[in-house]
Ligand SMILES: NC(=O)C1=CN([C@@H]2O[C@H](COP(=O)(O)OP(=O)(O)OC[C@H]3O[C@@H](n4cnc5c(N)ncnc54)[C@H](O)[C@@H]3O)[C@@H](O)[C@H]2O)C=CC1
């Protein structure tokens with residue numbers, strides 16, 4: 001039985017992850033923590049999340065609970081995540097990281113820490129459907145090639161802090177990789193004013209923030225006289241949370257290093 005520590009346990013994702021951990025027979029919800037200023041500190045994580053009494057109290061900060069578990073599931077905020085990774089490295093705890101908005105520098109540091117000290121599953125989206133979407137987009141781009149313009153539109157709730165979504169960036173990277181391009185060079189994240197004609201190689205990524213949209217991603221492949229649109233819509237946060245719980249059960253006991261949901265779901269061969 002793998003003992004799980006849930007970071008940001010009072011957050012939108014933290015609540016549903018805590019619930020999914022209690023539903024997974026391979027996992028034990030061993031501890032939960034929040035930012036020390038969060039009003040949920042001191043409450044039972046299940047009562048706070050609306051799924052009953054668990055006997056697990058939300059503690060103030062990771063240091064208070066680090067000795068209680070084997071795997072930390074982190075869906076919080078990029079600055080907090082990097083601090084948790086340093087603590088995980090010191091204590092040799094595994095991590096599942098769903099937090100988005102990590103910079104290229106953060107990801108390089110995370111890789112260094114994980115390769116030396118702990119196994120880590122990191123993915124911008126832990127839903128099974130989105131991970132299949134990544135593969136479909138890679139395949140579509142490699143078949144269609146340069147004759148089709150690639151554009152990505154993502155929509156999320158008004159509370160989301162980072163833009164574009166980590167998923168949209170990954171979709172852009174999958175398409176760019178299949179087309180022999182580098183998203184850092186060809187990504188276009190804003191269009192306004194007299195911008196001139198579209199270039200062949202650019203990959204546009206546009207953002208919508210509105211209401212309580214859980215998460216939607218559409219990739220367009222538009223050519224002369226036709227287009228393909230591939231869309232994923234999340235109906236609730238439970239698919240992300242179920243994926244995170246699956247990743248926690250999978251990562252415990254693995255060799256140190258970085259893994260993705262493709263490893264967890266066995267999608268590398270596709
Ligand atoms: N990989 C995936 O499948 C998914 C990733 N996400 C990502 O997860 C992250 C969180 O999303 P939400 O739950 O919607 O945000 P949220 O704002 O509802 O929850 C974040 C929680 O983290 C807590 N937190 C922040 N700093 C902390 C610290 N230093 N110590 C302890 N707790 C701290 C906050 O108090 C808050 O309760 C975002 O980066 C989002 O993009 C969201 C959904 C799916």
Ligand SMILES: O=C(O)C1=N[C@H](C(=O)O)C[C@H](O)C1
Pocket residue numbers: 100124125156160161164165166167168214215216
């Ligand atoms: O913040 C969210 O809500 C989500 N964030 C992730 C992202 O940035 O890709 C995944 C999901 O779409 C929900």
